[in-house]
Amino acid sequence: MSKSTVYDCWSWTVPPSIEPSREVRYWPQGLLSGACIAALTYPVALWLGWQVPSSHTLMNYSQALTGSLAAMGNLATGTISFREPAAAFWEVAKEQATFGTLARVGVAAGLAGWASAWVTRRGLIPRSNTWHVSGAQLLQGKEALTEARRRSLTKKEQEDELHALSLHPDWIASKKLLARHMFIYGSVGSGKSVILKHLLEQTVRLKKKSFIYDIKGDFTSIFKHPVIVCPFDKRSWIWDVGRDVATQTQAAAFSQSIIPPEEGSGAFWASAAQALLEGCVRELQATKGKSWGWAELAALVARPAEPMARALSIHYPRAAALIANPDSNTTSSCMAVLANGTAVIERLALAWPERKSDRMFSMLDWIKDDYTGRKQVIVQSGPDEVLARSYISAMINCAVPEIISPSLPDDEAGRLLGFFFDELTSAGKLNIEPLLALGRSKGVVACMAVQDWSQVEKVYGDKTAQAFSGLVGTHIICQLQVGETREKISRNLGKRTVAWRTHDDKATVHEESKSVVPPGRLTDDLGFRKGKAYGPERWGIRAIVQTTGDPLLLDWPGVSYPKVRDGQERASWTEEGARPVEQKPMPQSDAQSAAEVQRVLKMTADQAAAELEKRGATPPKLRAVSDDELEAIFRK
Structure with missing residues (x-):
């Protein structure tokens, strides 16, 4: 078993063998700080209480202070210590204003106890012998939530935004931030779908235009309104190619x-x-x-x-x-x-x-501002990976030139064309680089989830994959397993300068450059979590959000959405075996037909001429039909 990351120090000095980066909880200092605060707070609070007028005569302040301390000490030790002073205090309290005395002592003791506990708790927060000097740093806990709320739109700003979406329960993102696009990284089971569902629930509920690639049927099963365009599903609409x-x-x-x-x-x-x-x-x-x-x-x-x-x-x-x-x-x-x-x-x-006129879907109609049809469309994968890649990439690739063309006027704030891809690379090579580079002014918002960056490089090539990193402004990192992707993400998050010193008495301060988020933390600190802190369902996921400034370590509460339909209902053609193909013989080529007819017509003319000559008649002039005449006849 690995040793605890926090070292509990019960002495006044930390052993030199403890690493500077390891967090230490200083118990003597924490407890002493709490005791000192209690010793200072109680007399002051009791004195203030004694200034409050009473209908009965109170004992003098000094007697109340020493007597109450003796009484509390007696109670704290199980009536073993301070018996005589405590008994004397209670006798005097009974003879005078008993309720008033005990109320003042209780309030003062409560205030002193609260102040002492607060200081003690702060003093027992683990800390290491390292300090942040410069560069970005990972914010977590309350710091991360505070920063997320600071970056969030205010209520007034939300009223002015047509297409603001919640990136996190404590962070309402502006359309300007969303239009910088988003990558979600994470291994299998890391929680990428939790974040995607959080975003899609809003786009579906608010009826925003959304093109959704659903590889597993998860989104189809929980959102009923989007139309399905998928040749593998019998409920599918037809892509109007x-x-x-x-x-x-x-x-x-x-x-x-x-x-x-x-x-x-x-x-x-x-x-x-x-x-x-x-x-x-x-x-x-x-x-x-x-x-x-x-x-x-x-x-x-x-x-x-x-x-x-x-x-x-x-x-x-x-x-x-x-x-x-x-x-x-x-x-x-x-x-x-x-x-x-x-x-x-x-x-x-x-x-x-x-074609079915009431169930046709056109991408080019969908992108237009005057479109009145169903605004959300789900495309799915299926048993034929090649077919899935072909039709999805064709839909996207045909629409992209129209989206970025001057014929669609710029309207970044007033238009939202959302493209959401779960497992981007499984959809084949999509022409999305122009969308990322030029789609912002057209209202495009792209959100793409990937498991491994090497998959992106394999499908799109090293140069295009490298360009993606610069074209996307928001990166959400879920749990990553050991591999090159984890190392790459850690490098992309950057370096920071830290100072540190050992626990020796004569230690000096050193500075060095370290990763903002070491690769190991991308595995150990992220992913699925359980506990009351994660909402009513007591589960959630933890991920890092990188936009501008310091990256934030945030928790998304788990939400179990009710199932409203099956993820996929297989179309009948996908379950049928092979059958003989209906034979529709093609007509012979025009050249062959022309030669054959020419031969027949020529023979007929000769025979007719011979027959006429036998009868003593003059044969008429007969000629062969030309190829052009035959082609005209065939067309008719």
Whole structure:
């Protein structure tokens, strides 16, 4: 077992072996301080009491002081000591104003006892032989609560704020602070969800616009009002992809979300597949406007190379060049990568086979100020991780350019577009860097929870992950396990200068630089806690909040929210086995059809001419139909 962090010293000197950083409770000094205060306070309080007029004659002050002290000493020792003076005091008190005397003695003794206890308690507070010199320092306990309340908005300021939210029960954060965005770090079970639920409860209750990524179904089960947009849930609304992917720029962002870019030898093939998918989307934009969905897109990307190339030559020639030769290996490879990358579109077509006007959700409509639909939307993960990443990243990536564009006017104070991500990296690579860098003036508030910083670096790359730290202004650190993330967070919290001296009589003072929060404290001092201090449910979590100034060690009381619906109700298509695909034979390519019809028409003309000649008639001039004429016939 590890030794206690507090050393109880019962002598006047601390052994030199005790480290300067170890806290010491000085019992002799604390008790002596309390006794001295009691000895000073009681006579003064008793004298003041003796100045209060009485209807009966009181004993003189000196007699009352010595006699009452003897009586209290007699009671304190179980009537063993001070028997005679105590008895004399009681005899005199009975003969004179008994109640008045005892009341004055009791009040004076109570005041002296309270003052003595207060000083003794202060004197017994453990302290180390180290002192803070400069830099930030971790505030905790009452100091942290006092500072949190100081940073909180006043009641008058809250009335003027349209979108203030409670960051902590004692801290109402301004929209200006919220717009600096927020990272919540913590290992599994560290309490990240407790803080997220605290924030989301307010946004849902106050009907703020909120895009919520719920990986475990926790938020879905406790908040009934937000709509669900998730292909794995049978209650899901349908993402209106035709409305949100309506421009060439959005088509490019959509294709890059469905088929993520790759590095190395696969980079070309991924880019080629993205171009083909973008071309199919452009074709739908040109032929159907915004009234298309996943089934139509799935049909287009499933076409063979030849008809796809002909269509793309009209709508996106750059992509058509990639598959112009149907017999080449390049075409085969491009089509194979496209088929593999767009498999998620086929599954989305199963989940959302048709448009339903009363259950469509559009991200581009949601961000507009005149939007009147459901303001909170929950997207979920599911059994298919690739599908979940694809559709969520596509929704975000298509909306981001519209949010940061000049077409959406700046309105930092009057607009709130909340993005809340539980386990950010599990949603895939989202185009959130522009949101963090430029979204503040548009009213964007991003709150992202992560378990391990290495996951962020893996998904977004080292440079982008490094930029995130500078773009986010509020960092909430829950309990972290041993690892590089813990070391990194400790470094990010900075250093401070401290002075210290040993407990030797001839010790000198030294100065050194130390971590504001050592890595070990991020494991030992944070996370789940129990006790009456954590609210009526007697549990809560402890975390560090870093904004500007000193970091604060704060406690969030635990809240058990009632379950209002299931976290996820599986859609029927996710539970069905494979079935034969309905065969819809594609028509032959126009070139093949034209050649065949030309041959048939030519044979018919020859036969007809021969028959007419046999009958002595002059055969008419017959000609073969041109390819352009055939194409016009086929279109009709």
